[in-house]
């Protein structure tokens with residue numbers, strides 16, 4: 001898992017930003033297709049770990065080896081800051097506590113509930129996703145197969161333990177240590193409470209999954225508690241609309257003075273503004289494609305998100321490759337509707353359908 005510039009075998013890359021000698025990148029294995037996850041040790045007072053990796057023996061051994069190379073023990077960690085609640089970030093926070101570390105866990109207020117109550121069931125959001133896909137026209141038989149498959153996964157080890165959150169962060173808060181101060185930027189989209197950490201004097205941004213070196217994140221799209229918006233004629237249940245949030249938070253980063261991005265996946269990003277533009281472009285191109293497909297398909301007649309999915313991804317496997325693509329189609333429709341480019345109505349069977357304006 002080591003990279004160029006790392007000390008051999010430990011997955012440790014010392015001071016990837018030379019102007020920030022206290023911050024080290026540690027590459028930890030995951031059993032997933034996403035590949036390894038990168039966490040960051042801020043070697044200062046308090047000793048701070050940003051994200052923690054999944055809870056597996058391999059990941060723990062890799063973390064231990066990197067700490068060892070720096071002359072620390074896992075029980076010395078005094079603070080964990082989480083970019084978001086997903087298992088490859090939250091996974092070992094409780095492991096560190098169990099190893100004897102008297103540490104505080106900090107994360108954004110909007111992800112705190114899921115950090116404290118993490119379960120595979122909640123993370124996979126099986127029921128919520130089934131309802132969402134039903135509302136957007138996915139055939140019942142396919143929803144049932146998806147649900148069965150995800151329930152099967154849930155029975156497997158989620159590689160993550162929940163843990164107590166000691167501080168709920170908000171935009172503008174500072175994560176300070178003796179010689180450094182990171183400012184919290186709230187960047188919802190991938191999760192509702194995803195946060196970024198900005199170190200202004202060196203133009204460094206710790207980006208979690210918001211901006212990655214090797215991929216663009218999916219955006220969450222889940223129903224949330226609360227009454228429908230009284231202004232919505234369709235009385236839709238309130239939903240966290242990840243894609244519009246994601247694009248807005250990316251646009252907010254444009255024109256910032258970032259030079260280097262330290263992501264959770266995909267190395268170190270040296271051309272920060274290009275990476276931000278690339279992530280925006282990725283989704284902008286897909287939104288345009290979805291808008292074009294809608295125009296072609298509807299000919300004035302409203303169509304469901306599922307019909308769009310079938311048109312856009314004729315070669316994709318509807319069982320294994322449907323979920324993230326469907327979340328993208330729904331996200332794009334959210335964005336287009338907010339822009340006034342799409343009108344959404346409800347079919348007699350309750351399914352939401354859409355028409356290009």
Ligand SMILES: [Zn+2]
Pocket residue numbers: 084086190209
């Ligand atoms: Zn994630």
